[in-house]
Amino acid sequence: MIKCPRCGQVETIMKAGFVRGNQRFLCKDCQYYFTIAAPDAIKTKKRRHQTTIIDIAQDLGVSNSTVSRALHGHPDINPNTRKAILERAHELDYQPNQLAHSLVKSRTNTVGIIVPEFLTQFFPNIIVGAQKVLIQAGFHLIITQSDESYETEVGNTKALLANRVDGLLASMSHDTNNYDHFLAFEKRDIPVVYFNRVTDELGTHKVVANDYQGAFWAVEHLIQNGYTRIAHLGGPPNLLISQERLRGYCDALRAHGLPVLPEYIIHGDLTVQKARIYAGYFLEMTPRPDAIFAVNDPTAIEIMLLARAKGLAIPHELGVVGFSDDPIAAHIGTGLTTVKQPTLDIGEAAANMILNLMQAEEKTLPPETVMLSTELIVRGSSLRQATK
Amino acid sequence: MIKCPRCGQVETIMKAGFVRGNQRFLCKDCQYYFTIAAPDAIKTKKRRHQTTIIDIAQDLGVSNSTVSRALHGHPDINPNTRKAILERAHELDYQPNQLAHSLVKSRTNTVGIIVPEFLTQFFPNIIVGAQKVLIQAGFHLIITQSDESYETEVGNTKALLANRVDGLLASMSHDTNNYDHFLAFEKRDIPVVYFNRVTDELGTHKVVANDYQGAFWAVEHLIQNGYTRIAHLGGPPNLLISQERLRGYCDALRAHGLPVLPEYIIHGDLTVQKARIYAGYFLEMTPRPDAIFAVNDPTAIEIMLLARAKGLAIPHELGVVGFSDDPIAAHIGTGLTTVKQPTLDIGEAAANMILNLMQAEEKTLPPETVMLSTELIVRGSSLRQATK
DNA sequence: TTGTACGCGTTATCAA
DNA sequence: TTGATAACGCGTACAA
Numbered sequence: 065m066i067k068c069p070r071c072g073q074v075e076t077i078m079k080a081g082f083v084r085g086n087q088r089f090l091c092k093d094c095q096y097y098f099t100i101a102a103p104d105a106i107k108t109k110k111r112r113h114q115t116t117i118i119d120i121a122q123d124l125g126v127s128n129s130t131v132s133r134a135l136h137g138h139p140d141i142n143p144n145t146r147k148a149i150l151e152r153a154h155e156l157d158y159q160p161n162q163l164a165h166s167l168v169k170s171r172t173n174t175v176g177i178i179v180p181e182f183l184t185q186f187f188p189n190i191i192v193g194a195q196k197v198l199i200q201a202g203f204h205l206i207i208t209q210s211d212e213s214y215e216t217e218v219g220n221t222k223a224l225l226a227n228r229v230d231g232l233l234a235s236m237s238h239d240t241n242n243y244d245h246f247l248a249f250e251k252r253d254i255p256v257v258y259f260n261r262v263t264d265e266l267g268t269h270k271v272v273a274n275d276y277q278g279a280f281w282a283v284e285h286l287i288q289n290g291y292t293r294i295a296h297l298g299g300p301p302n303l304l305i306s307q308e309r310l311r312g313y314c315d316a317l318r319a320h321g322l323p324v325l326p327e328y329i330i331h332g333d334l335t336v337q338k339a340r341i342y343a344g345y346f347l348e349m350t351p352r353p354d355a356i357f358a359v360n361d362p363t364a365i366e367i368m369l370l371a372r373a374k375g376l377a378i379p380h381e382l383g384v385v386g387f388s389d390d391p392i393a394a395h396i397g398t399g400l401t402t403v404k405q406p407t408l409d410i411g412e413a414a415a416n417m418i419l420n421l422m423q424a425e426e427k428t429l430p431p432e433t434v435m436l437s438t439e440l441i442v443r444g445s446s447l448r449q450a451t452k
Numbered sequence: 453m454i455k456c457p458r459c460g461q462v463e464t465i466m467k468a469g470f471v472r473g474n475q476r477f478l479c480k481d482c483q484y485y486f487t488i489a490a491p492d493a494i495k496t497k498k499r500r501h502q503t504t505i506i507d508i509a510q511d512l513g514v515s516n517s518t519v520s521r522a523l524h525g526h527p528d529i530n531p532n533t534r535k536a537i538l539e540r541a542h543e544l545d546y547q548p549n550q551l552a553h554s555l556v557k558s559r560t561n562t563v564g565i566i567v568p569e570f571l572t573q574f575f576p577n578i579i580v581g582a583q584k585v586l587i588q589a590g591f592h593l594i595i596t597q598s599d600e601s602y603e604t605e606v607g608n609t610k611a612l613l614a615n616r617v618d619g620l621l622a623s624m625s626h627d628t629n630n631y632d633h634f635l636a637f638e639k640r641d642i643p644v645v646y647f648n649r650v651t652d653e654l655g656t657h658k659v660v661a662n663d664y665q666g667a668f669w670a671v672e673h674l675i676q677n678g679y680t681r682i683a684h685l686g687g688p689p690n691l692l693i694s695q696e697r698l699r700g701y702c703d704a705l706r707a708h709g710l711p712v713l714p715e716y717i718i719h720g721d722l723t724v725q726k727a728r729i730y731a732g733y734f735l736e737m738t739p740r741p742d743a744i745f746a747v748n749d750p751t752a753i754e755i756m757l758l759a760r761a762k763g764l765a766i767p768h769e770l771g772v773v774g775f776s777d778d779p780i781a782a783h784i785g786t787g788l789t790t791v792k793q794p795t796l797d798i799g800e801a802a803a804n805m806i807l808n809l810m811q812a813e814e815k816t817l818p819p820e821t822v823m824l825s826t827e828l829i830v831r832g833s834s835l836r837q838a839t840k
Numbered sequence: 841t842t843g844t845a846c847g848c849g850t851t852a853t854c855a856a
Numbered sequence: 857t858t859g860a861t862a863a864c865g866c867g868t869a870c871a872a
Contacts, residue, residue: 114640116865127843132867140841157639162614163560164865167551167848182576192570192597199604204611207595209580216587223592226550251545252502365783395753395784504849515859520851528857552849555864 115156124152135160166228174204175418176224177233178217180261182209184362186388186407187235190259193411194233201419203230212237212334221245230254231418235261238300238334255421259414262304268431269421271414275305275387278403278438279312280319282385283357285401285440287320289448291355291383295328295346297339297367299359306331306359309387313357328353332363339363343370347382355383355446361390364400368445372397384445398444406436503544512540523548554616562592563806564612565621566605568649570597572750574776574795575623578647581799582621589807591618600625600722609633618642619806623649626688626722643809647802650692656819657809659802663693663775666791666826667700668707670773671745673789673828675708677836679743679771683716683734685727685755687747694719694747697775701745716741720751727751731758735770743771743834749778752788756833760785772833786832794824 117131124131126145133141134149166172175198179187187209195205206224210217217237224232225248232249234256243266249256259271286294296313299306314324330345332338339358343366346353358364364386368378376382378397386393389404413434421429505519512519514533521529522537523546554560563586567575575597583593594612598605605625612620613636620637622644631654637644647659674682684701687694702712718733720726727746731754734741746752752774756766764770766785774781777792801822809817 114865118865128866129844129868130842133842136867142841145841157636159610159613159636159640161555161616161865162611163551163555163616164848165867167549167555167850167864168866168868170848172551182580183573185571185573188570188576192599195597199607204615209583211580219587222547223550225547227592228549228551248545248547252547392780392783395780397783502849506849516849517851517853517860518858521858524851530857533857549849552864553851555849555866556851558864 176229189407190411193408197415275308279309283316295353361386401446564617577795578799581796582803585803663696667697671704683741749774789834
């Protein structure tokens with residue numbers, strides 16, 4: 065039936081797939097491939113098709129490599145053909161296929177970021193800072209959020225890995241205790257920068273705020289305002305931010321000759337639910353703490369609301385200091401004293417660090433931790449006249 | 453020098469690229485391709501390499517198609533070979549390459565979302581809702597934000613298009629007046645669902661909150677509390693949310709026999725800077741409005757802060773109502789009365805809609821607008837005793 | 841300056 | 857049940 069166009073034989077012909085909807089054949093004898101236009105009925109089976117460089121090439125009667133060169137401003141190309149190609153590409157509404165590009169280059173020019181939550185302004189701000197820097201450098205940012213869930217975090221990192229991000233910015237959820245999903249990146253030499261929610265057990269490149277300093281100043285400030293029974297509602301013990309803020313709290317007490325009482329320290333999990341429970345516990349203690357340093361602002365706000373509900377006057381009967389300068393802090397009551405973190409700067413620093421790492425490729429850069437300073441924002445919740 | 457392994461000839465040999473680091477040759481005479489192992493020096497030129505199904509196949513002496521079948525739980529495969537393949541894949545720490553997968557399938561299982569800003573809780577909440585639904589359905593969400601900039605929005609949509617998202621969720625920036633970048637999706641039959649920041653001029657599938665109803669109730673509530681000179685600080689006129697909230701404002705006034713005064717209506721641009729300026733203008737008017745219905749909460753909060761600075765008592769001398777129930781609204785002063793939007797529901801509805809559209813593929817579904825109801829949250833900023 | 845042909849990693853089709 | 861091979865769209869080394 066079907067003859068080889070080269071040797072004319074019939075019985076050596078076998079089917080060999082399709083080329084753009086047309087049946088392709090192979091002559092086994094002379095190893096010659098050829099296609100025969102299929103009837104329209106079969107041809108229309110092929111689905112809708114975005115215009116590719118091949119379409120442009122065929123349309124203009126040039127080769128796909130010429131089109132590729134023209135689209136990339138390669139120097140060795142006739143200005144006229146380039147012009148014609150660019151024109152035709154525009155007319156055919158050509159859009160490059162990033163997938164194919166990344167596949168052949170083994171680079172995606174994409175950085176992934178994973179954050180534990182999205183519901184306070186903190187991480188979105190960091191993302192904005194990071195995205196600004198990355199876009200400037202020609203990279204895209206794929207944003208994922210884990211909802212403070214270890215499982216979701218693992219799923220997100222897997223997806224980022226499958227999508228071959230060139231680098232990862234990571235801030236882990238509060239119940240992450242296994243780090244294999246992050247190690248998978250390092251095993252493949254994909255650089256990772258950890259920020260904010262970091263752990264000592266993992267990573268060589270980190271960006272954090274100076275939690276210790278901020279906590280120290282916060283507690284010192286309470287002491288200077290005459291509070292003496294200062295409790296601490298902390299975060300999960302595995303996170304460095306919890307450890308550092310706790311350390312600042314303890315050191316400030318000691319520096320001013322106040323005792324560090326275990327019963328005045330509780331580790332929460334950064335959720336509002338737990339914050340409310342532990343706040344209630346503190347406020348029912350005897351002797352009741354006269355001030356509470358909270359690991360973050362949502363926790364501090366829960367404390368303030370509960371104190372208000374119980375008729376406790378802030379700051380006279382209870383001083384409160386939070387952490388992170390949530391937008392609510394400026395507006396609640398006479399204001400919540402808090403430690404401000406430079407969110408945009410954290411994002412920018414992390415982005416710059418990952419850019420360096422990705423550029424460095426093979427040579428492993430020395431470990432580096434960027435620590436950005438924090439700032440105490442004094443508002444009404446801690447301003448009791450000091451008993452000098 | 454180099455002989456064809458098939459016919460033994462020498463001068464018919466030509467180079468034909470590389471195969472995994474090895475030089476590949478073609479015998480022009482017999483059309484036979486073959487490779488010769490390159491010396492190690494050249495071989496190491498190839499860069500680091502993620503393990504692929506080919507590595508597994510060669511390692512086990514089976515074909516790549518068998519590996520592919522094993523990894524996908526294809527039924528027609530020997531349980532033993534499958535077991536061996538899965539084992540070896542695990543040992544080699546194989547991670548599928550989503551890029552290659554998407555390229556061959558012409559589907560990415562990815563949905564893009566573009567939001568105008570990231571700094572209030574509103575859009576992050578929507579994103580959380582959408583992501584939950586999409587992940588459930590096996591899709592990933594690529595999040596982008598335009599910073600209320602038209603140029604960034606265009607850049608983001610281009611990137612999403614290049615990455616071949618299967619669908620788009622879009623909420624446009626406040627200075628977007630040209631819609632070509634969105635039309636590019638529709639031209640390629642990539643479904644788009646517009647939400648919240650939508651326009652009448654574009655799109656067939658939308659998810660919005662019932663802005664009209666919310667605005668009507670808000671203004672009616674002010675009237676019932678005895679306010680009579682109610683101003684409106686609105687949003688950009690091209691956005692439907694601005695139009696609908698304005699319409700609700702006007703209708704509520706008319707329904708209660710109050711005049712609609714042009715001088716009591718200003719179109720802002722949703723930025724805090726402008727909000728402050730226009731708020732100042734209202735508060736200096738004579739006669740001064742005794743209430744202001746703001747297009748969103750940040751605007752309303754600016755009004756409250758400015759009023760407080762000017763010594764105006766809220767709600768007695770000035771009533772204020774906002775829109776969206778920002779977390780700050782509950783905590784500022786005695787609380788800001790506001791219209792709550794079901795953010796999570798908006799995200800979920802948009803996600804479900806895009807899932808339907810992507811599934812429908814060819815057949816174009818009829819236009820559809822999902823309108824979710826809003827809810828008036830009454831707080832202190834509007835609770836003046838009504839003069840009945 | 842332009843064309844040819846192959847690889848990137850995967851899936852799918854057909855043959856065996 | 858398994859193998860061989862094209863195709864997805866693009867970049868590029870090499871040949872012409």
